[in-house]
Amino acid sequence: MSKIIGTGFNAGSTNGELESLEQELRVLADIGVDTVELGLTSLDLIAGGRIIPERADRLVALTKQFDFRYTVHGLVSSNFMDPETCRYQIDAAKALAQVCDRIGARILVQHGGSLRAEQIFERADADKREREALLELAEFCKPYGVRIAFENIFTTELGQYRQTPTQIAETVKAVGHPNLVALIDFSHAYIESTYRGLNFREELRAMAPVAGHLHVHDSFGRPQAFYKAYHVQENTALGIGDLHMPLGWGDIDWEDIFSELTFLPETVLMMEIGRRYHAEQPESLARARQIIARRSEHAVIAAE
Numbered sequence: 001m002s003k004i005i006g007t008g009f010n011a012g013s014t015n016g017e018l019e020s021l022e023q024e025l026r027v028l029a030d031i032g033v034d035t036v037e038l039g040l041t042s043l044d045l046i047a048g049g050r051i052i053p054e055r056a057d058r059l060v061a062l063t064k065q066f067d068f069r070y071t072v073h074g075l076v077s078s079n080f081m082d083p084e085t086c087r088y089q090i091d092a093a094k095a096l097a098q099v100c101d102r103i104g105a106r107i108l109v110q111h112g113g114s115l116r117a118e119q120i121f122e123r124a125d126a127d128k129r130e131r132e133a134l135l136e137l138a139e140f141c142k143p144y145g146v147r148i149a150f151e152n153i154f155t156t157e158l159g160q161y162r163q164t165p166t167q168i169a170e171t172v173k174a175v176g177h178p179n180l181v182a183l184i185d186f187s188h189a190y191i192e193s194t195y196r197g198l199n200f201r202e203e204l205r206a207m208a209p210v211a212g213h214l215h216v217h218d219s220f221g222r223p224q225a226f227y228k229a230y231h232v233q234e235n236t237a238l239g240i241g242d243l244h245m246p247l248g249w250g251d252i253d254w255e256d257i258f259s260e261l262t263f264l265p266e267t268v269l270m271m272e273i274g275r276r277y278h279a280e281q282p283e284s285l286a287r288a289r290q291i292i293a294r295r296s297e298h299a300v301i302a303a304e
Helices: 018-031 053-063 086-103 120-144 165-175 186-196 200-210 232-238 254-260 281-303
Strands: 004-012 035-039 069-073 107-111 147-151 180-185 211-216 267-271
Touching: 004 018, 004 069, 004 281, 018 035, 018 053, 018 281, 035 267, 053 086, 069 086, 069 267, 086 107, 086 120, 107 120, 107 211, 120 147, 120 165, 120 180, 147 165, 147 211, 165 180, 165 186, 165 200, 180 186, 180 200, 186 200, 186 211, 200 211, 200 254, 254 281, 267 281
Parallel strands: 004 035, 004 267, 035 069, 069 107, 107 147, 147 180, 180 211, 211 267
Antiparallel strands: none
16 A cells, blocks of 8 residues: 655635735644645746746745645646647646746646537547647656646536546556656545446546545535535535535545555645635644554555
8 A cells, every 4th residue: 555645735825926825834834734735826926838037936935934845736727628728738837847846846736628518629639639738748847857646627517528537547547657647636526426427436446546646625526516605605505516625524434435545656645625724724634644644554564
């Protein structure tokens, strides 16, 4: 059973400036996390695929103030299936990979792509376009020692083309590059499995052998559908959508899942449980560390 090397929470800027990111990092340092995933595209750091040097220098100086292991979340809107913006996205991702190297981050998260229902003429080449983009980016990342973590997302609109978790794993295998791994987002997989009538645990099992990064947050696996909440907390009250709740608030059986699955070496368990839940983060951190410790104990017993 492969070792999970760290756990922590995501952090980003609330206004595009570094000061709000710094405030978040100080909160996480006080909690005692060892790993932080930086949402760097919440900052004005890249312009037209080019790094803004002064901003990058300030980011490097900021990250050096903390004793964190860093990972980086790339474009939340990333979509290598989109023919109109794919080239721009690759350029931005390459710039982010260089920033990763400067701050010592060895994971760059890339979301799985999609097509809208009306993009019927783009469907035939969508998977090919995405795989070619991932290969180009992975090859670019190789000298920097950065791995692209390719994340499973869930269907967000009717008629959308979106890969299942199993298909995300197949894409990673098809590209076959050492600097490309799968990223299991467990709640995303849960929601998509509910929506498509798939077996949630089987989807996780398909991804695990090629997974080198994990996104953990709780939910009930209920698609958003047409329900529109007035307050975001109303989604939580109904248990609907991609909730990013603290561990234990939903119904995902984390202990059983992690007792079963094996991931690639150097995998991080990253909790996407943000500033809205600062009060609950310490409890989630303790639970995640307990899960990691139990995995290590099982690994030792199995080796004896």
